[in-house]
Amino acid sequence: MQIGHPETTGPDLSGAVLGIESSCDETAVAVLAGDGRILAETVLSQIGEHAPFGGVVPEVAARAHLAHLAPLTEAALAKAGLGGGEIAAIAATSGPGLIGGLIVGANFGKGLALAWDKPFLPINHLEAHALTARLPGLAEGGLAFPYLLLLVSGGHCQFVAVEALGRYRVLGRTLDDAVGEAFDKAAKLLGLPWPGGPALECLATEGDPARFALPRPLLGRPGCDFSFSGLKTALAQSIAGFPSGALPRAAAADLAASFQRAVADVLADRTDHALAAFAARHPGATTLVLAGGVAANQAIRAALALVAARHGFHLIAPPLRLCTDNAVMVAWAGIERLKCGAVSGLDHAPRPRWPLDAPDMALAPAPVAA
Ligand code: KG4
Ligand code: ZN
Numbered sequence: 001m002q003i004g005h006p007e008t009t010g011p012d013l014s015g016a017v018l019g020i021e022s023s024c025d026e027t028a029v030a031v032l033a034g035d036g037r038i039l040a041e042t043v044l045s046q047i048g049e050h051a052p053f054g055g056v057v058p059e060v061a062a063r064a065h066l067a068h069l070a071p072l073t074e075a076a077l078a079k080a081g082l083g084g085g086e087i088a089a090i091a092a093t094s095g096p097g098l099i100g101g102l103i104v105g106a107n108f109g110k111g112l113a114l115a116w117d118k119p120f121l122p123i124n125h126l127e128a129h130a131l132t133a134r135l136p137g138l139a140e141g142g143l144a145f146p147y148l149l150l151l152v153s154g155g156h157c158q159f160v161a162v163e164a165l166g167r168y169r170v171l172g173r174t175l176d177d178a179v180g181e182a183f184d185k186a187a188k189l190l191g192l193p194w195p196g197g198p199a200l201e202c203l204a205t206e207g208d209p210a211r212f213a214l215p216r217p218l219l220g221r222p223g224c225d226f227s228f229s230g231l232k233t234a235l236a237q238s239i240a241g242f243p244s245g246a247l248p249r250a251a252a253a254d255l256a257a258s259f260q261r262a263v264a265d266v267l268a269d270r271t272d273h274a275l276a277a278f279a280a281r282h283p284g285a286t287t288l289v290l291a292g293g294v295a296a297n298q299a300i301r302a303a304l305a306l307v308a309a310r311h312g313f314h315l316i317a318p319p320l321r322l323c324t325d326n327a328v329m330v331a332w333a334g335i336e337r338l339k340c341g342a343v344s345g346l347d348h349a350p351r352p353r354w355p356l357d358a359p360d361m362a363l364a365p366a367p368v369a370a
Helices: 047-053 058-080 099-116 125-134 179-189 196-204 229-240 249-281 298-310 328-339
Strands: 017-021 026-032 038-045 089-095 120-124 147-152 157-164 167-173 287-291 314-316
Touching (some): 017 058, 017 099, 017 328, 026 058, 026 328, 038 058, 047 058, 058 099, 089 328, 120 125, 120 328, 125 147, 125 157, 125 287, 157 249, 179 229, 179 249, 196 249, 196 298, 229 249, 249 298, 298 314
Parallel strands (some): 017 089, 287 314
Antiparallel strands (some): 017 026, 026 038, 147 157
């Protein structure tokens, strides 16, 4: 993909970064030129390997990353037309996520860094999601700091004020399930295949969102935290009201539509609060960025675009393949870090938990004003 670059100028190959993503169930490798131009991107989803178990099995995921990383890297380098020696740095997701996959990906990246004698950049997966919208060409004229991020995926659900590289403030997060996880559990209750979000959205298109009065947890409460477990329980109780094994398709569609509407209402309400809090601190800011797999959901996008407009904000959602887990975002975070003086992190140990607002030791200290 060549987004937003005049074709007359060649990509900045001197700063090319190889990105590796292996924190969950996607094995992905990408090569970006120093100016952010995507030279190669490969993603191998493990959905087929995990579907029989109804969710991601960490051990299966780690083994699959191990099997696929080397061939994907070779393919990405060949597509980019670069040899290892021409890569300026290697960036690999080093947390948060499933520790087996993180160890595989980070150590693979460190091996390449040692072999090619290049810096290794350990990347926080959440930071990579947070910075994706700054990829040149995605937002008209480029996206400057600060902006508000709503990250909604299978493992994460949080509002982040993205103030600068390495400076993030979490304004609210889920108190229980992540929103994608809630979709997956709801879909399972409705007898839909995993991953449930896309299947549930599809079924909801046939349904009446007003038929079942499902709860809207935390709606109207101060703050911008989320909660979804009560909604899932209410859905389970509604399903239990039908004779066992006899949920008619029309009822399932109405339940799916009602569930999706409840989630969209909650997200819109929480976003309303988050935008108010964010705008009070950053009066000039006008951008809300949506990221994570749930960003694919059209009903949710529409609801959030409305709230954003009410606050004078516009909603940016990167193309879906860049919203879900991918290595382009990891390489891009590496490029941003490299530009700001991040140094090699060969001694960085992968972290299953790595909050975005944890102190950032990798960036060079800001220059002292004269
Ligand atoms: O970001 P992602 O690919 O992986 C991580 O969880 O990190 O997000 C996957 C999640 C799954 O829970 C999936 O059910 C949900 O995103 N999802 C959706 C839709 N597409 C994917 N949820 C609601 N509606 C969708 N269309
Ligand atoms: Zn993710």
